[in-house]
Amino acid sequence: MKFPKSVNRYCPKCRKHTKHEVSLYKKGKERAMNQGRRRVNRKKQGYGSFPKEIFKKNAKINKKSLPIFECTDCGNKHYGRGYRVRKFELQQV
Numbered sequence: 001m002k003f004p005k006s007v008n009r010y011c012p013k014c015r016k017h018t019k020h021e022v023s024l025y026k027k028g029k030e031r032a033m034n035q036g037r038r039r040v041n042r043k044k045q046g047y048g049s050f051p052k053e054i055f056k057k058n059a060k061i062n063k064k065s066l067p068i069f070e071c072t073d074c075g076n077k078h079y080g081r082g083y084r085v086r087k088f089e090l091q092q093v
Contacts, residue, residue, distance in 0.1 A: 001065075001085040004093040009069060013076040022090060025066035025079070062086055 043051040064082030
């Protein structure tokens with residue numbers, strides 16, 4: 001799917017339509033000591049196999065691509081709706 005790098009859309013902070021720069025949401029780096037990671041490490045200690053079941057059903061082929069819109073006037077960022085597509089491409093218009 002081809003998506004423009006800049007779009008004119010409503011900014012809730014400015015309360016008017018302004019130009020927005022579009023970027024894609026990227027997951028941040030997982031912390032090594034967060035609660036979920038600590039729990040899995042504790043369960044794996046002294047145990048023969050993996051303690052949690054491994055999901056085997058292939059339900060979805062791709063994740064949703066989530067565009068982030070940044071207002072050029074105030075710098076406020078907000079999310080658009082996610083698209084479940086194989087390829088999400090930002091292009092200059």
